[in-house]
Amino acid sequence: MSIALQLRELLRSGIHRIGELEIQTDVYGYPYVICHHEDAERSTDSAFGGLEVHEGPADARDLSTYAPDGSYRFAKGQTNLKQGWVMALENEEDLRLALDQFYPAGVGLFLASRAGALETETLREKLDRQTGMYRFARTISDAGAQRLVREVCGPAHQCAKKILWRIAPETPLEDSEASRYNGIPGGLAESQAIPLLCREACNHFVAECRKAAKAENDARSEAT
Amino acid sequence: MPIAPKPSSALLIVGHGSTENPDSSTPYFEHADEIRSRGIFAEVHCCFWKEEPSMREAGYLVDSEEIYVVPDFISEGYFTQDVIPRELRLTGPTTVVGGKTYHYCLPVGVHRSMTGLILKRAREVAPGVDPAQTTLIITGHGTGLNQNSTKAIRDQVELIAASGAGYAAVLDAFMEEQPFIAGWDKMALTPNVIVVPFFISDGLHSYQDIPVLLGIENEVGAAASQREIFRHNPHHVRNKTLYYTSAIGTERLLADVILDQVSDFDRIHKLS
Numbered sequence: 001m002s003i004a005l006q007l008r009e010l011l012r013s014g015i016h017r018i019g020e021l022e023i024q025t026d027v028y029g030y031p032y033v034i035c036h037h038e039d040a041e042r043s044t045d046s047a048f049g050g051l052e053v054h055e056g057p058a059d060a061r062d063l064s065t066y067a068p069d070g071s072y073r074f075a076k077g078q079t080n081l082k083q084g085w086v087m088a089l090e091n092e093e094d095l096r097l098a099l100d101q102f103y104p105a106g107v108g109l110f111l112a113s114r115a116g117a118l119e120t121e122t123l124r125e126k127l128d129r130q131t132g133m134y135r136f137a138r139t140i141s142d143a144g145a146q147r148l149v150r151e152v153c154g155p156a157h158q159c160a161k162k163i164l165w166r167i168a169p170e171t172p173l174e175d176s177e178a179s180r181y182n183g184i185p186g187g188l189a190e191s192q193a194i195p196l197l198c199r200e201a202c203n204h205f206v207a208e209c210r211k212a213a214k215a216e217n218d219a220r221s222e223a224t
Numbered sequence: 225m226p227i228a229p230k231p232s233s234a235l236l237i238v239g240h241g242s243t244e245n246p247d248s249s250t251p252y253f254e255h256a257d258e259i260r261s262r263g264i265f266a267e268v269h270c271c272f273w274k275e276e277p278s279m280r281e282a283g284y285l286v287d288s289e290e291i292y293v294v295p296d297f298i299s300e301g302y303f304t305q306d307v308i309p310r311e312l313r314l315t316g317p318t319t320v321v322g323g324k325t326y327h328y329c330l331p332v333g334v335h336r337s338m339t340g341l342i343l344k345r346a347r348e349v350a351p352g353v354d355p356a357q358t359t360l361i362i363t364g365h366g367t368g369l370n371q372n373s374t375k376a377i378r379d380q381v382e383l384i385a386a387s388g389a390g391y392a393a394v395l396d397a398f399m400e401e402q403p404f405i406a407g408w409d410k411m412a413l414t415p416n417v418i419v420v421p422f423f424i425s426d427g428l429h430s431y432q433d434i435p436v437l438l439g440i441e442n443e444v445g446a447a448a449s450q451r452e453i454f455r456h457n458p459h460h461v462r463n464k465t466l467y468y469t470s471a472i473g474t475e476r477l478l479a480d481v482i483l484d485q486v487s488d489f490d491r492i493h494k495l496s
Contacts, residue, residue: 002287061253065246074243076276100269100285104277108284121280131307199281203243203274 003108004092007099010194017193019103019160020081020185023095030088032095036081037186043086052085057094060087060101075204076104077161077196079185109197113164120164121200122171123209130206136217137210142167144212146174152208153198154178160185161198227264227483234288235265237482238308239296239424241275245447248427249275251473252296258479265292273303279311283322290325292489294482296473298333298364298422299376317493327493329485332473333376333422337484339383341475346391346418349457350467355390359412363405364422365429366398374398377422399433406437409462416458416465424473431471438468 001009011032016023022040027033028048035043035051042049054063067073067080081102089095099107112118123145127138140148145167153159154177162183166172173179183195201209237256242248252270260268271282293312295304308314313321314328332338346360362384364377377396385394392414397405408417419438421430428447435441440459459466472478 003285004287058257072245100277105281105285108286109281112284118284129310131302200278202276207243 003111004096006111007096007107008092013191015192015194017184017186017188018099018106019077019196020079021099021102027088031091032089033086034089034095034098035086036083039083039086048086048088054085054087057087057089057098057101060098063087064102075159075202076102077159077198077202079155079158079160103196106196107194109199110194113197118164118197118199120166122166122168123201123205124168126165126201127206127209134206134210137206137213139217140209140213141216142171144216145209148205148208148212149173149178150176152178152205154181155185159198161196163198165198165200227487229264230290230292230486231266232288233265233290233292234267234269234286235259235482235486236282236286236291236293237268237270237296238279238293238312239270239272239275240303241272242427243274245427247431247447248425251425251471251478254474254476255296255479255482258476259482264483273307273311279308282312283324286324289323290327292327292329292486294329294485295331296424296478296482297331298424298473299373300331300334301372304331317489327489329489332424332478332481332485334379335481335484335488336383337481338472339380339387341472341477341481342380342384342420342422343387343389344477345420345469345472345475346389346467349469350416350418353416353418353467356392357414358391358416358418359393359395359414360384360389360391361395361397361405361408361412361417361419362422363397363399363419363434366401374401380422399429399437404437405434408438408466409464412464416467418467418469420469421471423471424478426471426474435468438466440466440468 011023011025017037020036021034022037024033025031033043039051043051063082063085065073068082073080087098089098096107109118130137153163156177162181163173163179183197184193237252239249239252249272256268256270266288269285271277271279277285295308297304312326314326317328319326342362362377362380364373366374381394381396395411397403397408399405403411421434423430432444436444439461457467
């Protein structure tokens, strides 16, 4: 079954949220309407509650590019999605296309995970594949990487993704709010949301690893 | 020749991307939108090295069992020959990975149809300007690490020079190797100069670095997406009239070059 049809089944089973997006069905003749979950109640008022209406998935990338303060949302799991709009969609293919702009591969990753077919990558594997200036990131210590997870990841740092990776095959993440997070912002029950899954450390985390690795290296140099 | 529809196949456009600003990946999404609108493939997706979705996530995006992978890169080199095959686990022109068949096409920048796009860009940026009084410079990054990145540009220079387009001269120039773009006014003997940056996006190099090297900006300015207006041509600088285009990859018709690479793959590997 295609990803779009599996998505339809998920919605029929009671799921209505992914990340910060609320997914509503059959609103004013549209099979699917998505909006920021904080706007969900308003969007069911007449004329979508005065929210800016976008028909079709074409504007999804623009809506997800910048935060309300104008900053670039460099990671798509960031919990700073703009409010004030609704997107009306004609079918589940368009819904899937829109969701893949807001949360790239988010639905597919969840479906693969549910089917037991999602491969994850350790941080060491990810760092060992970096090139150019990011090559140095691989020298970060395990302790430094564990600290970065606490300081960079999780809802306290505006990331809504559930971390599935380890530092290395035999080195799981230490317990923290970030490592425990379930990928569902807003405290919704797991039966009502598609969790955002982090199968590999993101490029922002890699960049932070590089900075931390350099700081560790500088500290070692000063100590000798 | 128009490409035959592939209703059972997916197209995967691979780009570099950036964690700094959205300008780097905008062209890739536009190329995907354009091709999607033509209904040729069952599905069209993008994936990136430095943005989401990553290349390793791409397999989870795709329903189709046959996937054409086109690197939206300007040359063959480290990324197209090492990084992309490694990330997508490709071992040859056609590879079966996780039950899906991947066809790995050549990057857009090495296709012969790029020549037409460069000439179109040059005509559009300098309408009514006599080619006989004009030097056309194609510029790229250039690096001592990989000769392929300059080869794609030198190939285009030769093709345009032989095309009968009528330019007084067609030259190559680079940011970090000779001949340096910073010396554009010394290279050009004509009063008019058109510079076309051979990059996919108006990112750091084409939008911020090269304008300083050309002398049309005093310092590296804001990213393209952070400016209210695009630069106005022509620029009267160093006693010449200079026309500077946006990166060649921002041309919407680059979508046709992506499709050309798919057609060429089928032709060369006898799939059609």
